[in-house]
Amino acid sequence: MNDALAALYPQHIATLRERTDTALARAGFDHLVVPAGRPITKFLDDQDYPFIANPHFKHWLPLTDAPGSWLVYTPGEKPKLVFLQPRDYWHVVPEAPSGYWVDQFDIVVVRKPADAIAELPAALSRCAIVGDQYCNLQEVCANNPPAVIDHLHYHRAYKTPYELELMREASRLGTRGHRAAERAFRQGESELGIHLAYLTAVGQIDAELPYASIVGLNEHGAVLHYTHFDRRAPTESRSFLIDAGASASGYASDITRTYAGSQASEFQSLIDSMDAAERSFAAKVRAGQNYPELHVHAHHVLAGVLRDHGFIRMSPESAVESGVSSAFFPHGLGHGIGLQVHDVGGFQAAETGGTIAKPEGHPYLRLTRDLEPGMVVTIEPGIYFIDMLLAELKSKPFSADIDWAKVDAFRKYGGIRIEDDVVCTTGEPENLTRDAFALL
Ligand code: GLY
Ligand code: MN
Ligand code: MN
Secondary structure, three states, X not given: OHHHHHHHHHHHHHHHHHHXXXXXXXXXXXXXXXXXXXXXXXXXXOOEOOOOOOHHHXXXXXXXXXXXXXXXXXXXXXXXXXXXXXXXXXXOOOOOOOOOOHHHOEEEEEOOHHHHHHHOOOOHHHEEEOOOHHHOOOOOOOOOOHHHHHHHHHHHOOOOHHHHHHHHHHHHHHHHHHHHHHXXXXXXXXXXXXXXXXXXXXXXXXXXXXXXXXXXXXXXXXXXXXXXXXXXXXXXOOEEEEEEXXXXXXXXXXXXXXXXXXXXXXHHHHXXXXXXXHHHHHOOOOOOOEHHHHHHHHHHHHHHHHHHOOOEOOOHHHHHHHOHHHHHOOOOOOOEOOOXXXXXXXXXXXXXXXXXXXXXXXXXXXXXOEOOOOOEEEEOOEEEOOHHHHHHHHOOHHHHHEOHHHHHHHHHHOEEEOEEEEEOOOOOOEEHHHHHHHHO
């Protein structure tokens, strides 16, 4: 893996340099300055929240745990890493830089956060400083010029071969955890027990994961962002929805699977239909595909699944038009993914900015761009039995076209979501998630 990364990294840096050259020229700055960030201290406490590195910093460097370090790039010059390695016997200090990436940088080691400032370009007003509000060491304040940010965010959608290699690794790690979690579910473990099995198999702690894992048994599958972990196992584990990812040098995977207990063949049959539908959507991740259109297409297909399984009696068209499909599938089909699980730039019209509106009636869609080679998106259709949304549906005129006895019988399973991470290429899509499961 490291050999592959070593071979691909110089081209990755060349691409970032090119993008940055354009962004700086357009915005009228001479340097890009990117702080890794600093840990944030809890209110009235001497404890920090887990450190999360600035994604712009991770874009250049596979360093997720180098708080207080800075990247400086000046067009035409080798990028510079100002690396903070404090003298400190209380904490583990970052190891001295080593690995496939170090040759691409001039590296200066500093011992105190404030010493980094002397290593930044003298004319700070000529710097585009991209970072959060906590990087301000008095003299330095993030200015996040929109013209620079827009350009960088728009292009972040197009992953370099180096980034794709790391995303394959994030998927391999995540699927390893998913296999362990399924085993724990089959053994009747609690949600917390399943979560611990997941973490152990992935080899990461919660703070390292790209997002808080969703581990829901039975009705909990209906809570879209269920991040509570029941400590006790239910008397019967009928169904299991797990949405959990892993990180590889700061790149995310985002994977959801749903399983039926051994006594739940009716639920398994619905899972099978959802799985077929999800694969058909993933197969449409192709250059030129408009993502909102794929999302609306998914609504029609899922309405067909609801009808085939006897939940509704109306045509898919009227189910979509009336909003019935949205009561069962109340979130977006997916989003861009990369350095952040919900990657930036999903609505951006052009590298110079602008917004592509969401289709009316679909407020939770996070991606409105056309797909192009190099983009990585999730495909995550779901069907849920959510009490609140079903209650709203019941009061509507088309309520008579819903088989409520059938719907009520499925509330105990919560819901189904199946989520893959898919690369758009010039030909067949590359399904990072399915490929990683197949390798196990
Ligand atoms: N796990 C968050 C999402 O699927 O978008
Ligand atoms: Mn997702
Ligand atoms: Mn997810």
